[in-house]
Amino acid sequence: MPKTVRSAACAAIAGLLTMSLGALTAHAEEEQAQQFTPEFRQVHKGIDPKHTPKITAPDSVRRGAWFNVTVSVGTGSLHPSLAEHFVRYVALYKDTVEIARAYLHPVYSSPTVTFTVALDEGGSLTAIAEPTHSAAWEASKKITVLP
Numbered sequence: 001m002p003k004t005v006r007s008a009a010c011a012a013i014a015g016l017l018t019m020s021l022g023a024l025t026a027h028a029e030e031e032q033a034q035q036f037t038p039e040f041r042q043v044h045k046g047i048d049p050k051h052t053p054k055i056t057a058p059d060s061v062r063r064g065a066w067f068n069v070t071v072s073v074g075t076g077s078l079h080p081s082l083a084e085h086f087v088r089y090v091a092l093y094k095d096t097v098e099i100a101r102a103y104l105h106p107v108y109s110s111p112t113v114t115f116t117v118a119l120d121e122g123g124s125l126t127a128i129a130e131p132t133h134s135a136a137w138e139a140s141k142k143i144t145v146l147p
Contacts, residue, residue: 049074073111100117
């Protein structure tokens with residue numbers, strides 16, 4: 001086969017591959033965009049026995065004193081930790097400020113995290129847990145800070 005014909009054939013094959021890959025990428029991006037609808041992204045504030053975080057912490061603490069806050073995902077039973085479905089992370093907020101976050105690994109991490117924190121003033125602790133198959137779930141607990 002002459003060099004110019006071979007070059008033209010290679011260019012044509014490369015063009016077809018590029019078009020095919022582009023179409024596949026566009027299709028995958030479209031499917032992903034459909035998955036992440038506003039309803040999917042919105043944080044769930046209701047109660048679900050498998051997804052709602054449970055906050056275990058004292059009701060009142062001394063100003064500046066360290067205390068433990070344990071967040072377990074699932075109010076009825078622990079959320080599964082499987083390769084195909086697990087909790088990505090657990091984040092802890094004091095009012096609107098994120099103060100701690102832990103990323104979890106599937107299979108090797110239990111969906112239970114203990115943070116050690118200190119507060120200067122009372123307010124609300126909010127835990128947000130994001131599983132792989134839905135939007136994040138949220139739970140809150142009021143904390144009083146004593147002098």
